Amino acid sequence: MTVLTLRALEKHYGSIKAVDHVDLQLESGEFMAILGPSGSGKSTLMRLVAGLEPPTSGDIIVDGQSVVNVPPQHRNVAMVFQSFALYPHMTVRDNILFPLVSRKVPKQEHEARLQKATSMLGVENLLDRRPSRLSGGQQQRVALARALVRDPELFVFDEPLSALDAQIRSRARAELRELHDQTRITTLYVTHDQVEAMGLADRVAVINEGRLHQVGTPQELYNDPADLFVAGFIGNPPMNLIPLDETTVAGLRPEHMLVDPEEDVPDLLIDLAVTIEHIEYLGSEWLAHGQARAVAGNGQQLHVIARLPASAHPGLVSGQECRMVGQRKDVCLFDRASGKRQVQAEVPA
Structure with a gap:
């Protein structure tokens, strides 16, 4: 079943086409990475899917319904940002439960969802701490728990590991893939790091100057690049x-x-x-x-x-x-x- 469909999606800023006629589909349970250099349009694409910006033209369909005119709080899309965006005055417990409170989910459901998300991510012993008392890796897991507690149809990640120290980034990648394998929540993952994209994703969409150059498995991109940009961008060296x-x-x-x-x-x-x-x-x-x-x-x-x-x-x-x-x-x-x-x-x- 197709969870996300982008049809002829465009976003213009004056004469600049940040997203240029993008067609894309994500199937249920799929982990797809959007990979491209800085300024390629990948974060703009994420913001369109999440509802943070309106498209200039085209359509965004989630679970069979167009969401172009649906505000972000009413889309069942959970976002995790590069900065984690945790509220510093709230405890970990309140940070994780905030999406449920804001969406007026019945209180009797809060504790069960909290326990499921925190145990899955191993942060159940951090509930009374504030974000300032957490390490970078702990903050990342709390941000993931806050997204997971919503029980979303779609996860959208905007370079969530780039703020972490290099020493723990590899472990965080493994934890993120393990979380996906447990939940099977359809995931759109935006990154400029091809190690992240190739190591995490089932399929990778390579974007540059707003245009999709190729969508395929990591092996397809590496062995059978569709054009000179993909050939020169994928692979190290x-x-x-x-x-x-x-x-x-x-x-x-x-x-x-x-x-x-x-x-x-x-x-x-x-x-x-x-x-x-x-x-x-x-x-x-x-x-x-x-x-x-x-x-x-x-x-x-x-x-x-x-x-x-x-x-x-x-x-x-x-x-x-x-x-x-x-x-x-x-x-x-x-x-x-x-x-x-x-x-x-x-x-x-």
Whole structure:
């Protein structure tokens, strides 16, 4: 069953299209991440869904009903913000119960909902504290409990982990996914962090300059990017983008870039002479950064990256010349003018 549908949704600020004709569907129980760089329109999209701003045009349908003219307090949508937005003068108990009080939910339901939400998030021993006496991770769990107590049809998160210390962010991600797996509440999660998006979501919608570029599973985005923006944005380090000729750009993931192969490699499409700039040791792998001349022969300098296993030192040093190659089967091809992915039949021989 479809819980959220966005149809031709647009939001304009003067001549700027913050959200540009977005069509999107979330199925019941799905966890979808909206991923994009700063200023891409992802938070504006969240605010439209939550009812904090009206759309310029288009429709927002929740559980089969249009909510475009429905105020936020009357949408069964629970929001968790980057700042957590806890009331400092209230105890944890009162913060969590506030949505029930404001919506005039019968008092006899309060205690049962409170107990369910707090036990699920492990904050039942914090009920008499005020937010100032909580750690960042505790504040995040209280904000989640306040959203969960509403029993919403849809969760909307706006970068909820970015305010946390890096040390506890990984644990918080795991807790958030565990909460979703327990509740199966349909979730829209807005983030600029692809580790969060790829690690948490069932599907990821990549947005830039207000437009959706691709919607798919993390594996689909990584292995089969739909255009040059997705290819260059997804992955750390990102895909190597190498002009082949005036019309075609080749994309090759760093782990598929072979360095100084000792044997003949069949069916090569990429064959570069590279000058090593520097080598990074990251514990689990090496990254070899270098400069190469474009295959197209126009003299353009290209920055390329090869990912190598940590099991053996690559034996490369700054200034060294080497050869980096890629097989046809590992290459994605894109139209240089439109940026769109080419079909396999269009691969140059």
